[in-house]
Amino acid sequence: MFLRVALCFSLISIAPAFATTPVDPSRQLIISVPDQKLMLVENGAKVATYPVSTSAFGLGDAWGRMTTPIGYLAVEKKIGDNAPVGAVFHNRRMTGEVLQPNAPGRDPITTRIIWLRGLEAQNAHAYQRCIYIHGTPQEQMIGRPASYGCIRMKSSDVAALYDRVPLGAVVQIIPDRLPKTVQAPPAQLTNTLVAATAPPLNQTHSRGRLQKVAKAPRVQPTSSGVALSALAAPPQHLTQNEPQAQTATGNQDQLGSRESTGTVTVEDMRMGGALAAERKRAKLALNKRF
8 A cells, every 4th residue: 555655646747737627516515523424415416325434544635645635526537437347556557457355355446436636625636646535345344443554435425426427526534424415505616626636746846845735724523514505615716716825723623633733732832831840849859958
């Protein structure tokens, strides 16, 4: 799996300029991390629900982390037309091998690849990080976090989904439960919805590090039901030609998964203050002795 990520980076770095696919909001996917389920929505109506697996390493979009990004994304590429169910992909090409569900000792990408592109600053690296919706032979793990950042599905499920999801379909990954009610379809989105462009992989700082993207505000998970129309319609700023940058307000730790972002938390400050006070008391006591 680490080799797959390395190959993804190496190929994208030499690829031509990144061209985005126009967004098509008529079909949408809502992926719930707490539920480990994916809901297919067509024109505002719930069509199907499938079990999935998100990352075993938590949520986020930082480089070098095997985490699942959250927020609004879109289907940028689809790979695997007419491939056999269980077909093994290496470097996004079929190897000719076909695996049965729960084949022992194997964990490759199988059946179909739905490659996602981030639409917000909080998931702008998704395409370069090779975040897919794809099949897996490890179907006994579906229904709980088990991936390396991608969204895993049963091979039969991802084959069925692949045929119903067009390029540009909106994908929303949420730290909340799936909505319980289906309301009127959201207003038709315009095609001006574009990706929050991530820095090209060949543009680096003087120390060879990639430019940083603004962190997204922390989202608190809830267990309450949310209307589908509220989740399906992307935020207003995404319908503009140039998405607004989001302000960093804290660590991207969702549902107990914590990423190291360099931000000092309240707990860190409390602990630092307590240690400083203890050192000061010890110094005063030592001075009194002498």
